[in-house]
Amino acid sequence: MTLHIPVDYLTASxxxxxxxxxxxxxxxxxxxxxxxGSPDLVVRPRTTHEVATAVRFARGHRLPLTVRAGGHSIxxxxxxxxxxxxxxxxxxxxxxxxxxxxxxxxxGATWGTVARALQPHGLGLxxxxxxxxxxxxxxxxGGIGWMxxxxxxxxxxxxxxxxxxxxxxxxxxxxxxxxxxxxxLRGGGGGLGVVTRFDFRAEPVDDVLFGTxxxxxxxxxxxxxxxxxxxxxxxxxxxxxxxxxxxMEGRPAVAMLGLCLVGEREGAGLDPLLALGTVLRSxxxxxxxxxxxxxxxxxxxxxxxxxNTFLPELDDAALAHVARLTEGGATVVSLxxxxxxxxxxxxxxxxxxxxxxxxxxTAISLAGDTVGSxxxxxxxxxxxxxxxxxxxxxxxxxxxxxxYPARTRQRLEQVRERYAxxxxxxxGVLP
Ligand SMILES: Cc1cc2nc3c(=O)[nH]c(=O)nc-3n(C[C@H](O)[C@H](O)[C@H](O)COP(=O)(O)OP(=O)(O)OC[C@H]3O[C@@H](n4cnc5c(N)ncnc54)[C@H](O)[C@@H]3O)c2cc1C
Numbered sequence: 001m002t003l004h005i006p007v008d009y010l011t012a013s014x015x016x017x018x019x020x021x022x023x024x025x026x027x028x029x030x031x032x033x034x035x036x037g038s039p040d041l042v043v044r045p046r047t048t049h050e051v052a053t054a055v056r057f058a059r060g061h062r063l064p065l066t067v068r069a070g071g072h073s074i075x076x077x078x079x080x081x082x083x084x085x086x087x088x089x090x091x092x093x094x095x096x097x098x099x100x101x102x103x104x105x106x107x108g109a110t111w112g113t114v115a116r117a118l119q120p121h122g123l124g125l126x127x128x129x130x131x132x133x134x135x136x137x138x139x140x141x142g143g144i145g146w147m148x149x150x151x152x153x154x155x156x157x158x159x160x161x162x163x164x165x166x167x168x169x170x171x172x173x174x175x176x177x178x179x180x181x182x183x184x185l186r187g188g189g190g191g192l193g194v195v196t197r198f199d200f201r202a203e204p205v206d207d208v209l210f211g212t213x214x215x216x217x218x219x220x221x222x223x224x225x226x227x228x229x230x231x232x233x234x235x236x237x238x239x240x241x242x243x244x245x246x247x248m249e250g251r252p253a254v255a256m257l258g259l260c261l262v263g264e265r266e267g268a269g270l271d272p273l274l275a276l277g278t279v280l281r282s283x284x285x286x287x288x289x290x291x292x293x294x295x296x297x298x299x300x301x302x303x304x305x306x307x308n309t310f311l312p313e314l315d316d317a318a319l320a321h322v323a324r325l326t327e328g329g330a331t332v333v334s335l336x337x338x339x340x341x342x343x344x345x346x347x348x349x350x351x352x353x354x355x356x357x358x359x360x361x362t363a364i365s366l367a368g369d370t371v372g373s374x375x376x377x378x379x380x381x382x383x384x385x386x387x388x389x390x391x392x393x394x395x396x397x398x399x400x401x402x403x404y405p406a407r408t409r410q411r412l413e414q415v416r417e418r419y420a421x422x423x424x425x426x427x428g429v430l431p
Contacts, residue, residue, distance in 0.1 A: 003020070003040040003041065005061050005063075007020075007041065009057070010041075010043065010053070010054065010057050013050065013053045014043060014044075014045055014046075014050045014053065014054065017043055017044040017045055017046065017050065017090070018041060018042075018043055018044075019041065019042040019043075019044070020040070020041060020042075021038065021040075025042075025044075026042055029042035029044060029068075029085065029087045030042055030079055030085060031071075031079065032068060032071035032072070032073065032076070032078045032079045033071050033072045033073075034072075034073060034074060034075075034076040035076045035079045036079070037079030037080050037081055037085065038081050038082075039066070039079070039080050039081065039082060039083055039084060039085040040063070040082055040083060040084065041063075041083075041084045041085065042084075042085045042087055043084055043085070043086050043087065044087045044089070044090050045086065045088070045090065045091065046090045046091065047091075048091075048162060048164065048170055048196040048197070051086065051088075051091070051107075051164045051194050051196050052164045052168045052169075052170055053168075054084065054086055055086075055164050055165075055166065055167075055168045055194060056167075056168035057084070058083070058084045059166065059167070059168065063083045063084045064080065064082060064083030064084070065083060065084050065086060066078065066079065066080045066083060066084070066085050066086065067086050067088065067136070067190070067194055068085060068086065068087050068088060068089075069088045069089070069107060069108045069109075069134030069135065069136030069137055070089075070108075070110050070111075070132060070133050070134020070135070070136065070137060070138070071134065072130070072132065072133045072134060072137060072138075073137055074306055074390070074391060074392065074393050075392055075393055075394055075395040075399065076393075076395075077137075077190075077395055078137070086194065087108070088106070088107045088108030088136065088194070088196075089108040090108065091106035091107050091108040091109070091196060091197075092106045092108050092109040092110070092113060093105075093106045093109070094106070094109055094113055094114050094117040094118075096117055096118060096121055096123065096202070098121040098123070100201075101123060101201050101202045101203070101204075102159070102199060102200070102201060102202075103117075103118065103123075103125065103199070103200045103201070103202050104197055104198075104199055105135050105197065105198045105199075105200065106196070106197060107135070107136050107194065107195045107196045107197060107198065108134065108136065109134070109135050110131060110132050110133060110134055110135065111127040111128055111130070111131060111132075111133055111134075111135060111138065111293055112131025112132060112290075112293055112295075114127065114135060115127070115131070115289060115290035115292075115293055116290050118202055118205075118290070119288055119289070119290040121202075122204055122205070122206065123202040123203065123204060123205060124147070124202060124203060124204075124205030124289040124290075125151075125154070125157055125200055125202050125203070126143070126145045126146070126147035126148055126150070126151040126152060126153070126154060126156075126157060126203070127143060127145045127154050127293075128143060128144070128145050128154075128293075129145060129146055129241075129258075129292075129293060129294055130293060130294050130295075131293040131294065131295055132295065135154075135198055136190075136195060136198075137190070137390065138154060138390060139154045139155060139158060139185075139186075139195075139198055140185060140187075140188065140189055140190040140192075140195070141187060141189050141190075141352075141388070141389045141390035142154065142155055142186075142187040142350075142352035142388065142389070142390065143155055143390075144336060144338075144342075144360065144388065144390075145239075146208075146210070146239055146258075146260035146289075146292055147203075147205070147239060147260065147262055147289075148239055148336075148338065148340070148341070148342050149234075149236045149237070149238065149239045149337065149338070149339055149340030149341060149342065150236050150237045150239065150262045150263070150340060150341055151203050151262075151341055152340075152341040152342050152344075152345060153187075153342055153345075153350075153352060154200075155185075155186035155187055155350050155352060156186075156341065156342070156345055156350070157200050157201050157202070157203070158185075158186055158198060158199070158200055159174060159175075159199050159200065159201050160172065160173060160174040160177075160182070160198075160199035161173050161174075161182065161185050161195050161197065161198050161199065162195065162196045162197040162199075163181065163185070163192070163193040163194065163195050163196070163419075164193055164194040164196055165193045165419050165420065166193060166419070166420040170196075171193075171419075173185065174199075178419075180414075180415050180418065181193075181415055181418075181419050183349075183350060183351060183411075183415070184351050184411070184412055184415040184416070185351075186350035186351055186352060187350045187351035187352025187353070187389075188351035188412050188415070189351075189389040189390075189400070189403065191416065191420070192415065192416060192419060192420060193419060193420065205262060205289045206262075206263065207286050207287060207288055207289070208260055208261060208262050208286070208287065208288075208289050208292060209259070209260070209261040209265055209268075209270075209284065209285070209286050210259065210260045210261070210284070210285070210286075210287055210289075210292045211258075211259065211282065211283040211284030211285055212256050212257065212258050212259075212281075212282070212283055212284070213256070213257045213259070213273075213274055213276075213279060213281070213282045213284060214254050214255070214256050214257075214279070214280045214281040214282070215254065215255045215256075215257065215276055215277035215278060215279060215280065216252070216254060216255075216277055216278040216280055217244060217245075217252070217253040217254050217255045217277070217326070218277065218278070219277075220244060220255075220322075220323040220326050221319060221320065221323040223255055223276050223277050224242070224244075224319045224322055224323060224335075225316070225319055226272070226276050227240070227242050227257070227273070227276055227335070228314050228319060228359075230269075230272050230273050230276075231337040232358075233269075234268075234269070234337075235268065235269075236339075236340035236341060237261060237262045237263045237264065237268070238259065238260070238261050238262075238268060238270075239259070239260050239262075239336075239337060239340075240257060240258065240259045240260075240273070240337050241257070241258040241259075241334060241335065241336050241337070242255060242256075242257050242258075242334070242335045243255065243256040243257075243258070243332065243333070243334045243335075244322075244326050244332070244333040244334075244335075245332055246326065246328075246329045246330060246331065246332065246366070247329060253326065253329075254280065255276070255277065257273070257276065259273065259284065260292060262289075265286075305364065305365040305393050306362065306363070306364050306391055306392065306393040307362070307363050307377060307381070307387070307392070307393075308360060308361060308362040308363070308387050308388050308391040308392065309360075309361055309380060309381045309383075309384030309385075309386070309387055310338075310354040310357035310359075310360055310384055310385050310386055310387070310388065311357060311358055311359045311360075311361060311380075311383060311384050311385075312356055312357055312358060312383075312384075312385055313358055313383075314335075314358050314359045317383070318380060318383050321376050321379045321380040321383070322335065322361060322376075322380060324373075324375075324376035324379075325363055325373055325376045325377060325380065327373075327376075328373040330365060330366045330367040330373070331363050331364065331365055331366065331373050332363070332364040332366065333361065333362070333363050334361070334362040334363075334364075335359050335360070335361050335362075336359060336360040336361075336362070337358075337359060338357050338358060338359060338360060339357075339358060342355060343355050343356060348407075348408075351404070351408055351411070351412055353386075353404065353405050353407075353408045354385060354386060354388070356385075357385065360388055360391075361380060361384075362388075362391050363377055385405075386402055386403060386404070386405060387399075387402045387403045388403070389403040389404075
């Protein structure tokens with residue numbers, strides 16, 4: 001589709017940051033990890049002022065507006081086939097004040113950039129597990145990472161955010177300024193304006209004990225039970241993720257236990273964990289936290305079917321459903337231990353409400369659902385309290401309905417109406 005509106009004003013206001021189909025960098029801007037879009041314009045602002053200019057331009061010309069930061073949206077929310085795509089990746093400054101531990105992060109930065117900037121100061125921020133994931137999308141959904149039990153969610157360490165509203169107005173938000181919007185930004189999943197700066201409070205983080213132990217997956221239920229029992233007694237400074245992988249490329253099914261121990265290593269009681277089954281490989285070692293974040297290697301355009309549920313209790317019946325999920329041979333199942341600092345924040349303090357969950361279970365179907373895996377998932381999800389918005393491969397009303405309890409959803413709607421009257425929808429699109 002050819003755009004029939006003049007863009008001279010925009011090109012004059014945002015130097016070398018307005019791209020049309022055929023321009024160098026256009027395709028790179030329009031392609032995310034999960035999709036290749038064809039927007040009418042890709043706009044790459046460098047400042048908050050340029051973001052506000054682009055938002056007002058889109059609004060003035062009734063152009064749908066989509067926001068992109070790290071481009072890792074599993075639901076494919078950050079590219080489109082029409083309208084204006086706001087690519088925030090040039091807003092990637094990270095400014096650290098070691099005295100106050102305040103960290104100001106541009107709305108388009110990635111977690112790898114943040115971790116590298118904090119490392120020399122002996123600081124860290126609990127975030128995701130992948131360096132190339134954006135601070136924007138991950139934080140707006142909550143942010144579950146390798147230090148979640150010790151330091152909570154990414155949003156639990158957020159102390160302020162600068163937002164360009166759908167009307168192009170610049171707001172500073174915090175617990176004291178526009179507190180309703182600040183509440184909604186912490187887990188509401190986006191669609192509340194463009195966040196041009198996130199202000200976090202970092203924690204002192206020394207080297208961590210981190211790595212993966214790969215076990216033969218001979219008896220899933222026994223292994224799952226032993227992991228659950230160990231995690232229930234573990235200190236908050238230990239966070240683990242147990243991945244159960246089906247047979248693939250000639251190798252049998254395996255269980256991969258990822259672990260991150262922050263702080264004191266003495267008395268962490270890891271031995272039973274390291275002996276959950278027959279060990280095939282292990283790379284557990286002491287390393288800087290910045291080295292822990294994986295480099296993501298994902299072919300653009302690949303979009304797995306991903307579901308998840310927060311379980312308030314990983315009881316024996318739930319474990320039996322998880323074990324059944326592994327039987328079809330085409331599902332990767334992942335269990336994240338929660339609790340600790342995440343659970344100490346009241347459920348209504350932020351828009352992320354799943355505070356009392358013991359575990360987050362995620363299932364990725366590699367070859368579509370078998371009847372058996374679909375039934376096992378339904379049985380498991382019936383015991384859950386809802387889903388993590390950032391791990392859903394679908395978006396829209398159905399996703400919001402499973403991700404947010406009714407009271408949270410209602411509050412989010414009120415905030416959206418207040419700040420985005422004609423506004424940004426969940427996917428960041430102006431009508
Ligand atoms: C390989 C991989 C690993 C992951 N690991 C984790 C993990 O360990 N923990 C975890 O919690 N999640 C994880 N996730 C999920 C991740 O949190 C979401 O996919 C998230 O949306 C990615 O953020 P992004 O900025 O990269 O994405 P984008 O696709 O750029 O953005 C996602 C959504 O957020 C909006 N958005 C982003 N930035 C802004 C902004 N500044 N202002 C307004 N709206 C904005 C976009 O418009 C879009 O709707 C992972 C995802 C992948 C693909």
